[in-house]
Amino acid sequence: MASPKILIIGGGPAGLSAAQDITDAGGEAILVEQEGFLGGTPKRLHYSLLAPDLKPVEEVLDPLIDSVQQSGARCMTGAKVESVNSGRNGFTVTISGGGKKVEEKVDAVVVATGFAHWDPHKKYEYAYGVYPDVIDFKDFEKMLSDGNIVRPSNGQVPRRVAWLLCVGSRDRQVGKFYCCRLGCAVSIKQAMEVRRINPAIDTYVYYMDIRTYGFWEDKLYWKSMEEFGVKYIRGRIGSINRGEDGRLIAMAEDTILQRPSEVPLDMVVLATGMEASEGTRETAAMLGLELEEHGFVKPLESDSMPVSTAVPGVFVCGTATGPKAIPDSITEGSAAAIKALNYVRKRSIKVQARA
């Protein structure tokens, strides 16, 4: 029996993990990544530290990338899957990249096409793109990675930074009914980083609920308030205006004080949610995968078969099926790898029995 050949679409944490496990198990992995590098969104947007252990992205993902590259997996960066045709003996795929097209025959496909940050321009009342001091997650992660926390409007160190949770999540007005799962943790992590870098900057988190589930509760939420003095204000900011001195005025209701609150802030970070990436939607259409009601890929059974799909031979992992943290994506990548390998093995046994 020839070694199973499996196509992985997407080179983020989930895809890398799948590629590593497939090659480790003696399979042949073809990893297709549209960007010119591996590592996915965390690398592309220059994330800083990762929750909850506050390790730098490089420390978490670089060993994974290195081991995939050394494992013998075929990594095609700057490439795109043009078409997939399923036949009697697996799939025939066309991959374009570097100005040429190649055709490959593979036994199974693992979809690891990931997510995109929700575009905060759509929430006009927060004036993202109007006031330079209103920024979002990815802008602030970049700022932290560069180690330079300054107000984009005037280049000065802010005195007071606030985070606004649930921007583009849990919001009927923008059609996002789900929780992004990470907004709380990432906001709190960013606030802690700010306080560690410069304790003179005061940090406030405007929340409806704090959803730091599991061990993130004490590792992030409790730690942030107890050790770093991050303050929490219960109330969702309704709109952001500009004050006389160029500072931002967050119009909110302080629901504990039960009164309107118009407090001046120097910077507001919008905790933008997650949605299915364009790549996820395109790939799902190409492979004939069903999307669930929130726009992500629908697993065969979300409870018992989270990495299988209704299309035989196609598996899905990571944030393509919904908001997820990096460790969960890595775990799912491994799960999709073993499911794909088992699919190929079972099918070849069947073919042999028939012969």
Place this chain on the structure above:
Amino acid sequence: MPIHEKNLIEKEDLLEKEKAVVDGVDVSGRWNTFIRERLLSDYHEDFVEEVKSLPGGRTVTNCWQCGTCTSGCCLHTDYGLREFNPRYFIYLAQIGNVDELKKYGDVIWRCISCNKCVERCPKGVKVEEVVHNIDEVLRRRGVTEDTPGSRWDRTYLDNIMATGVLDELGLTLKYVRAEKPEDFTRGFMARMAVKIIRNGNIRTGPIRRRTRGWKKMKKVAEDILERDGYASAK
């Protein structure tokens, strides 16, 4: 516009003239009512830092506003002093809303230190100490005046600093003489004295005991008190 939350309007925010005539129209009483805006316009970060700097005040930032302390509070629940809300005091301290805290100046000091809140707090806030520290900071800043509570603390400190051993009899007599609480009549005091001497809750008699080597230790205690901003008890 109709007012939905009338319960939130405070008396001092209600502006109303008994007699008023505008352009020849009589608008006396309710017709000229104005309600002052209840806007939170800024945070004051220095307040919580000051509370935190006092001994026992460190846990003020642990609070996440669940209300466990208030719902079990002796004063709030059993005694029915609904204005005494430790959860709320801590929040006001966290955001540094001194104006609002000032309104409770005559309430905050009334904690009787039963420590039920400290036992129950899921976040490990030393509620009793924190609330006392909020009261202390308000007084240090001149926001509130001395209270019977703060005078008790002072008398207590002076008493224990004298010999290193608490003299309950002297403490009670001194405080009662100075404050003259209504309930503490001579008869009441005598009955109480018999009771607590009999059940052993009071250990001091006419002769004052001393801590051995107190002169040296007193110096250390005074240094610590001075460092923490309490005028030393010399």
